[in-house]
Amino acid sequence: MTPGLLLLFDLLLPAVLLWLAWRSLTSSDLFRAVILFIAFSLLLALAWVRMEAPDVALAEAAIGAGVTGALLLVALARIESAAGRRLSPSARWRSAALVLTGTALLAAAAGLLWSLRLLPTMPGGLGPLVDRHLAESGVDHPVTAVLLNFRGYDTLLEVGVLLLAAIAIWCLDEAVPFLQQPLESQLLTGFNRMMLPILLLSSGYLLWLGSHAPGGAFQAASLLAAGMLLALFSGASLPAQWSGLPLRLLLVLGFFAFLAAAIIGPLTGRALLHYPPAWEKPLILLVEWLLTLSIALILTAAVIGGRPTGSRLYPPPSSPSAEGRRQ
Amino acid sequence: MDPRDILSIVFLLAAAPFFLAGTIGLLRFPDVFCRLHALTKADNLGLGLIVIGLALQADTWLQSARLLLIWLLVMLSGATVAHLIARTALRAGRKPWSGRS
């Protein structure tokens, strides 16, 4: 039974979420919009928890609190340094456009809300089906089983999408100095010394957790990426000899390992992504480890936002003198 | 009622004022340095009391240890972030409130 207070919580939380989304879209200052969006994704994780979706909540917490916030703030700073800190004025409409858009949105709202009535009152869902085949999947957690076994091609293509994103970002521009000047702080250095091992450890913990409970490669990769971001913020760079072929190989490693595991099936007379029965667990775990590494690097590269250049550090340091010092 | 439950309830109820104080401080204090001071009360004491209250209810010591780890991590992050934000504000030329304005 849901206690009354929890019900109140469930009424207040969506209201706050809607308010945050609305303010994030309408506030004139873009920095405020970004902060409101960060708060929005934070509370969204609470909503996933309330809806009993711990995997999604973990992913939202890991990505929303770490990578997305950094991604938005870094991009906003770059946009503002190029285009100036400018208020984004609220929309001014031609009246015909306003009427058209308003009607379309209201019609869509009415249609979607009305379609709620079409939902079956006693839904069966695919849960029982998944549970029946869980033993064959090699892992004990239904969501991981769906992700890496039953619907493995989704996950394969999703990693492909991430890889393509990294390639697209690298095509767009060369990496610019990540910090305009190094963030020199003894405290941050000490903080990183403590946090980086902890983040590495918890990333491994989430990965291990994924085989029998909520967790998994993407969540683990987000934690790892957050660790790399912390290092970047305190001025770390990848040496030039690593930022060429080795980095590129590591970026594609996860995708190709998954692909290799996927075509074991056709080679041994099974369907694509059907693993040999005795090898399911080790294969899934190996693929997850490599995926974690690659996804973490892809996310970090996305925040850096550009490709490494020839013989320089990646990302390049803020001043040429620092380059000599650090190498 | 189990004395452990009573202790838990006392700790949990004691936590609420600190979060409220943190929020009110955030709203009412005059500048960013004072607001940092209010914020860290929620980080350290508010969350700490909740962690203690819940740790008393935990079935195994591992669960209590996990709760304590969460608290330590939040305190560690809170302290670092408070320092960095204060430093940034100071370098950006904001003068701490001196009670005159």
Add this chain to the structure above:
Amino acid sequence: MTELCAGLALFLLVTIVLGLIRIRRGPSDADRMLSAQLFGTTGVAILLLLGQATDRSFWWDVALVFALLSAVTAIAFVSRTEPAETAQEQRDEHGS
């Protein structure tokens, strides 16, 4: 106990709503970042309480992730505004 935890979680959600006023008012970006930081801590507390109220302690893993990452966004913010001198110089150049 369940009722108490749920009630406290609700109370904390209300304090988040109050904290939104500071994001609205600012006046500086640092103030807004502070509110987001407070939301992070409050979010951790809400997750812990909800985990207790509904007897699902694996939600504490979500709280753990929150706690681990609560510094990342703020440090990104600081590194964005930190070069106070350089940014000031650039603004002066543009202004003149």
Add this chain to the structure above:
Amino acid sequence: MSVSLVYTAAGIILFLLGTYGLVAYAHLLRKILAANIMGSGVFMVFIAVAGRTPGAPDPVPHAMVLTGIVVTVAFTSVALALAVRIARTSNRAHLPGRDEEQR
């Protein structure tokens, strides 16, 4: 089960808010935020509907939303890189429009 309906309705409204933001604002960063909010609305409908099954929630929509979150991150990062490039090349970060004409 009314709780799941509340979240479903909230998800639908989020999606429409996002659509409005995507259409109404010229600034690229705002459009990216709006598209993210649209996505969150869709995810919320998925998860809320998955929660209606008796017993444990349906794991298949959860897995699909996880995939969706990853794709959202990928799209957000590419869109942001594009916006930065546009801002660097043209010194502005919004689409030309009526505001421009009036200036």
